Amino acid sequence: MARHIVARTSEIPPGGNKVVDVAGRDIVVFHVNGEFFALLNRCPHEGAPLEKAACVARLTSPEPGVYERSRVGEMLRCPWHGWEFDMRNGQSWFDPKRFKIRSYPVAVERGDELQKGPYVAETFPVHVEDSYVIVEV
Amino acid sequence: MSEVIDRPLRDDEKPAASRLRIVDCDVHPSLRSTDDLNEFLPKRWQQHLREYGSHLRTPYLFTTPYPRSSPLIARRDAWPPTGGVPGSDLAFMQKQHLDPLDVEFGILQVLDLFIFSQQNLEFGAAIQRAINDWQLAFWSHRDPRLKASILVGQDGVDLAIAEIDRCAKTGEYIQINVSPRANEPLGRRRYWPIYERAQELDLPLGIHVGGYGGHAPTGGGWPSYYVEEHQSNAHTIAAQLASLVIEGVPERFPKLKIVFIEGGFGWIPSAVWRMDQHFERFRSEVPHLKRKPSEYVREHFWFTTQPIDEPDEARHLRSLIEWVGIDRLLFSSDYPHWDFDDPRFAFKTPLTEAERRKIFSTNARAVYKF
Numbered sequence: 001m002a003r004h005i006v007a008r009t010s011e012i013p014p015g016g017n018k019v020v021d022v023a024g025r026d027i028v029v030f031h032v033n034g035e036f037f038a039l040l041n042r043c044p045h046e047g048a049p050l051e052k053a054a055c056v057a058r059l060t061s062p063e064p065g066v067y068e069r070s071r072v073g074e075m076l077r078c079p080w081h082g083w084e085f086d087m088r089n090g091q092s093w094f095d096p097k098r099f100k101i102r103s104y105p106v107a108v109e110r111g112d113e114l115q116k117g118p119y120v121a122e123t124f125p126v127h128v129e130d131s132y133v134i135v136e137v
Numbered sequence: 138m139s140e141v142i143d144r145p146l147r148d149d150e151k152p153a154a155s156r157l158r159i160v161d162c163d164v165h166p167s168l169r170s171t172d173d174l175n176e177f178l179p180k181r182w183q184q185h186l187r188e189y190g191s192h193l194r195t196p197y198l199f200t201t202p203y204p205r206s207s208p209l210i211a212r213r214d215a216w217p218p219t220g221g222v223p224g225s226d227l228a229f230m231q232k233q234h235l236d237p238l239d240v241e242f243g244i245l246q247v248l249d250l251f252i253f254s255q256q257n258l259e260f261g262a263a264i265q266r267a268i269n270d271w272q273l274a275f276w277s278h279r280d281p282r283l284k285a286s287i288l289v290g291q292d293g294v295d296l297a298i299a300e301i302d303r304c305a306k307t308g309e310y311i312q313i314n315v316s317p318r319a320n321e322p323l324g325r326r327r328y329w330p331i332y333e334r335a336q337e338l339d340l341p342l343g344i345h346v347g348g349y350g351g352h353a354p355t356g357g358g359w360p361s362y363y364v365e366e367h368q369s370n371a372h373t374i375a376a377q378l379a380s381l382v383i384e385g386v387p388e389r390f391p392k393l394k395i396v397f398i399e400g401g402f403g404w405i406p407s408a409v410w411r412m413d414q415h416f417e418r419f420r421s422e423v424p425h426l427k428r429k430p431s432e433y434v435r436e437h438f439w440f441t442t443q444p445i446d447e448p449d450e451a452r453h454l455r456s457l458i459e460w461v462g463i464d465r466l467l468f469s470s471d472y473p474h475w476d477f478d479d480p481r482f483a484f485k486t487p488l489t490e491a492e493r494r495k496i497f498s499t500n501a502r503a504v505y506k507f
């Protein structure tokens with residue numbers, strides 16, 4: 001497992017994402033409510049690109065006509081057939097036993113901390129004053 | 138045995154060469170704007186379209202009665218970067234769909250302007266005519282992989298025949314499309330002149346399910362939700378299959394080929410078993426039928442694969458395919474709509490190389506004579 005610097009935190013706006021190629025893998029990094037999540041950019045159903053997924057809320061209903069939203073922005077809705085996945089761990093909400101998106105550990109670290117460690121920077125020179133998104137693959 | 142199964146393979150269709158070359162029987166092009174039709178639409182009808190718009194046979198103007206699962210029922214990744222709506226940019230369609238999936242032929246299925254739902258038959262005919270011309274000018278002539286269909290509204294039979302003849306003369310269209318939800322069930326005699334002409338011209342009849350015909354979309358009335366309404370595509374097409382078979386269309390037109398598009402195929406075995414069973418009991422009610430309904434189905438009808446049913450166990454899909462008949466299925470993607478099927482991943486059951494080739498290519502090539 002190596003740690004890869006894939007973006008400056010400022011580069012991925014809240015609700016947005018960035019597609020990165022890490023060690024030959026097509027990975028998409030999402031920014032949701034101040035947190036970052038990295039997932040394989042491919043739906044396990046028929047392979048849709050998840051960078052086009054909608055970041056939606058968990059919608060539940062205790063009874064017809066009553067709707068509750070929670071975890072706003074943390075669920076991924078596939079751009080094709082609409083299967084929903086938990087962004088934190090790639091778990092499928094629709095069929096958790098059979099489907100899962102591969103997810104990767106993510107960390108955010110400051111440039112001054114990064115300069116000490118053995119990190120693989122994809123494209124960036126690291127500046128001490130910035131923060132970076134690190135994906136572990 | 139049908140002609141499809143018996144058709145010998147040509148050299149260039151041998152497995153290695155044809156692993157992915159596919160015929161996609163359901164590709165949806167869209168108008169960028171109704172102005173695209175101006176060059177094909179008389180001034181009088183351009184004005185009509187501007188002033189009154191296009192109608193569904195429902196009380197709702199400019200919209201559908203149910204919310205769709207996504208804007209314009211499209212894949213979220215299918216909006217062209219150049220602007221415009223999904224399906225409206227040929228270069229993007231080539232880049233996103235035709236080239237990477239190695240589509241050898243794609244059959245265009247136009248849904249714009251609710252072409253089949255126009256109650257004003259003259260307006261409907263003018264729109265159909267314009268769209269038939271637009272399919273060639275904007276699509277087939279720019280990419281010869283894309284094949285056009287002659288769209289007609291069957292409730293104006295004389296207008297439909299005139300349009301079929303006009304288009305057929307060009308030799309460029311590969312099927313005749315009629316509405317899945319006409320005013321009456323499709324087997325009715327009033328529509329027979331269209332079927333007769335299709336047989337004479339040896340053009341398959343394409344029936345793309347969807348839209349609103351003025352009747353409730355289910356036999357039980359109007360549903361509450363889109364997901365409920367979406368189910369009704371299968372009922373609609375099953376009802377039309379029964380109507381065509383039992384009212385005697387294949388019996389009367391023994392060379393007619395009929396392709397049901399976007400109705401899936403999971404419902405077929407039980408529909409056909411039931412028809413056969415009832416036929417045994419009620420033969421005397423329908424003496425014009427000389428053979429069992431299943432025999433007509435197995436010789437005259439083909440079904441596109443999308444939306445594919447996904448049973449939990451792969452072997453169930455496998456038996457379903459066998460019940461329906463490998464030779465009856467034509468691959469379709471439904472690009473760029475939200476329930477698009479990717480040919481590489483849609484069939485979650487083992488298929489032999491020969492079976493794949495039939496479903497993904499040779500069945501369609503035989504039906505449409507590519």
Ligand code: FES
Nearest residue numbers: 043045046078081
């Ligand atoms: S490809 Fe993602 S839900 Fe089908």
